Amino acid sequence: MIYFLVPVLLLFFSLAYAAGSGAPWVPTFKRDIERVRKLLDLKAGEIFVELGCGDGRVVLGVTKGTSVRGVGVELSIAQWGVAQIRRILTRSWKSRFVLGNLFSYDLRDADAVYFFLLPETYEKLRPKLEAELRPGARVVSFVWPIQGWTPEKVEEMEGAPKVHLYVR
Numbered sequence: 001m002i003y004f005l006v007p008v009l010l011l012f013f014s015l016a017y018a019a020g021s022g023a024p025w026v027p028t029f030k031r032d033i034e035r036v037r038k039l040l041d042l043k044a045g046e047i048f049v050e051l052g053c054g055d056g057r058v059v060l061g062v063t064k065g066t067s068v069r070g071v072g073v074e075l076s077i078a079q080w081g082v083a084q085i086r087r088i089l090t091r092s093w094k095s096r097f098v099l100g101n102l103f104s105y106d107l108r109d110a111d112a113v114y115f116f117l118l119p120e121t122y123e124k125l126r127p128k129l130e131a132e133l134r135p136g137a138r139v140v141s142f143v144w145p146i147q148g149w150t151p152e153k154v155e156e157m158e159g160a161p162k163v164h165l166y167v168r
């Protein structure tokens with residue numbers, strides 16, 4: 001019984017801790033990953049960063065079949081572990097997953113940053129994006145806009161959340 005309980009409790013606390021820090025895990029549909037991919041139109045060699053990458057599906061989906069370098073940052077060890085397994089299974093060696101707090105990840109090298117978090121986390125993240133992103137870097141926010149920024153484009157689809165594109 002204890003062998004079953006310990007991993008379940010670890011998984012639970014890891015997910016709850018990450019949820020309390022910025023957002024709970026909510027998986028992204030394939031359809032929406034494709035919308036993000038099209039909107040960003042990433043070029044070979046660019047660096048794509050997802051802050052709060054969950055199980056890695058967006059990083060791996062957006063960079064699939066390209067030479068874009070993907071980085072996913074995730075606080076929950078459970079989600080990070082799944083992302084690592086997906087990376088190995090899909091042999092996506094150009095992408096990597098960092099276990100840590102998204103607020104500590106240095107964004108100065110990023111060409112494009114994507115996130116799907118809570119609106120209050122977007123608010124907390126804004127000063128970091130303004131301080132670290134180089135001019136021309138793209139930011140995509142899923143579902144909610146970034147307050148105080150003017151989007152370059154808002155991608156809308158019936159029955160689906162909005163995707164907002166910003167250029168610094």
Ligand SMILES: C[S@@+](CC[C@H](N)C(=O)[O-])C[C@H]1O[C@@H](n2cnc3c(N)ncnc32)[C@H](O)[C@@H]1O
Nearest residue numbers: 018021022023026027028052054055075101102
């Ligand atoms: C809405 S989910 C994004 C899911 C991801 N796009 C996917 O489809 O799997 C938000 C993710 O952010 C992670 N997260 C929340 N706060 C975080 C923080 N401070 N640092 C890193 N990751 C965080 C959560 O663990 C969760 O996996």
